[in-house]
Amino acid sequence: MDMKAVADPRSFIEDLHNRYHNDVVHGDEDPATVIDRYYAPDIELVSDGVSMGRERLIKHCKPVRKSVAGGHYEVLEAVRDGNRIAARLIIHGVTQTGATAKIEVFEFCEMTDDGKFANVTSLTRTLKD
DSSP: OOGGGOSOHHHHHHHHHHHHHHHHHHOOSOHHHHHHHHEEEEEEEEETTEEEOHHHHHHHHHHHHHHEEEEEEEEEEEEEETTEEEEEEEEEEEETTSOEEEEEEEEEEEEOTTSOEEEEEEEEEEEOO
């Protein structure tokens, strides 16, 4: 998607996260193919101080497929300035054992012109059900 065409950053980032989540959790494609669909080749993602580039994200997909059964992303609010988006969202997760989790995420993203994640910094906290 062309970032210039994004009129609603909340819907855009929610849809992007949910498509990515679905492709990782329920897809059978090679994780590298999935990562390349959603992230720029030189991605720098920092979550709670832990930095991940492309290779580490690919490795992260494999255990996620084994432990996560489902879930979805709910974006509560988002603002956009050009190719930058700041969002507050909730990840609603379900494990293979049926346990549920809710994680609040404060996310600051720089997107490529074609709508992929270029740089992401996020802070998370687990919420009680």
